[in-house]
Amino acid sequence: MGAKDTIMQSRDSWVVVGLDNGGSSNNATVLDASGRFLVDELVELPSRVDEGPDVAIEALADTFELVLRRTGVARERVRAVGLDTPGPASADGVISSKGATNFSQPAWWGFDFRGALEARLELPVVYNNDGNAAALYAHHVHFGNEAGSRSSVSAIVGTGLGGGVIEAGQVVRGAAGMAGELGHLPIPMEGLLDPGQPVPVCGCGQAGDVESIASLTAIRNHLLPYELSRNPDHELAEIESPVQAARLVRSYGEKGDPLALRIFEKQAKALGRLFHIAANFTDPDAYFVGGGVVQTEPHFREWFLAKVIENTRLREEQAKVATFALVPDLDMAGARGSAFAALASVTDTGD
Template sequence: MANSDIPVVVGLDNGGNSNNATVLDLNGRFLVDTLVETPCQVLKGPEAAVEALADALEQVLVRTGTSRELVRAVGLDTPGPASAAGVISSRGSTNFSQPGWRGYDIRGALERRLGLPVVYHNDGNAAALYAHHTYFRDDPMRRSSVSAIVGTGLGGGVVERGQVVTGAAGMAGELGHVHIPLFGLLAEGQPVPLCNCGFVGDAESVASLTGIRRNLLPYWLTRFVGHPLGDLDPVEAAKRVRSYGVDSDPMAIRIFEQQAMALGRLFTIVANFTDPDAYFVGGGVVEASPEFREWFLATVRANTNLRTEQEERARFALVPDLDMAGARGSAIAALTFLNGDRHGTDQLAGDRPVGPAPP
């Protein structure tokens, strides 16, 4: 339960089916250690969705015994594409498909509904921010990191000195649409992968669930004739590849090996632009068995081509608490905003880093 006299911020993570909420007090302690989910109502349109976000805030306050008067700011994340100010793309998105969402200012609408400052990031950036502050909990404002989060697409974010790099239009950190070298990654006769965005051979066309369904699985099923996944609907088959990978199925291992190689090549490109202290990987692999996670992360690292000086400093780790990372990252963004001096949060009380402590 909350300490009744310590002000708080609330983090709200808007997803395709539900909202997840968390509470972070001004001492840097999360008051929620599990998912607190409520329906998101995005299919009912903007007005219903904003009301659902307000309801999510109220419910997490009740859950933690926190008075509404103690809330000083709110962090919000949604799937992209959206501007840095929280305006949904004029072309809409997978989650915000109805015409009413196109060009909708969800951050501003929620701010008016709550009467509180609302800080916005897309979901990949919010998760990246949480990974960064958790790993570098003692000194996040002097460190940099990049996160790649494998889901339906390939999200992520770039954090520099504890702050998310958003770019002029809010599109920075769209790592999935960076073109990667394919020579040596594709098998003999394997078609060049196509992305839903229209790009050819970008990272998302390989390292995503959509990439598995559209590009990788159809090819590998021709090399593993009679595989059980060949009898399933392509969407369902793609979802099941991970469970086969955990069981060391040869075809699934080849698929995930290609995904790990793609991420390594992506990180190699990033290394020459931002030269970060840490590289984080999130997504379904985080939810797999420890042995599979370790193998996948090691394969990513083996395919990241760093200079000797970079290898001595670079760290590779998994995004922690992935289901809660968006809401927690959004809360951290709100607390950083509230501090005003942009020095970020102090150590997040009660959290442990996901890798070895930085030097």
């Protein structure tokens, strides 16, 4: 066996693990040195974040062990681990000192999530927030071998508005780790809201940012109440729980309900205006949309993406080269994007 064969055998023998931490569950994947995923399904366990950091770290360790058992990979083959969590958190994975939606207990405030998991697993851990991880996955899937020379912007509509900016295949994190917080960019409201419709206020306290329109929270707090005030006989007005009513809007949109379609068209306009800002700031190769609109019937998600494109103002030169697409495999996108980040951290060291 020659030296080249020995190197190839060594590279093929190691893997990285991606761990996606969420408010209710963790899921995991394994990526080998050639960039091949060894699992094509959700491998998940309860995240137990509501029980505090110590329990949550053990839950992640259990998920790590589960995915290794599921794939038949020996622990000794793991070179690094990619971790993503909801934010806000620093670039190094320290949860905000003011807490977060999924980390509301005081024990989480300022907690070094990445460092604690690294100490528990005794392996290098690479951190991204969940929006950045999903953005990185979408970028790699779309561009393949060209990922390292391409750029993209992703907007992921969930409880809030997450996303990420990828440049030359790498997540743009910024000095404080808060780059890519696309939901808190202010956008023009004229022509987006109806005449006389109040300007929504985001949970961050800012009026008229992207998240104040394009998020499930925006539907619950602003868009649906406004529409129901004008359509009090609509079926959704009969539902007592605002949270439940907001979650049902998507199914009504899939059925072509005019009220629901008005809500989603406003969200599509907000994303188009966000991408217009991106076009003038980073001029990316691709724009990705993810979130609940991805997990819908094909006719609806295609309609929604078409509305986003229609409301994204690009120069003629940009329109010729830019592409628009949906974030694929959304349930697994975080873990897979985290695995790609871990793989890059290993290969960048020359291993």
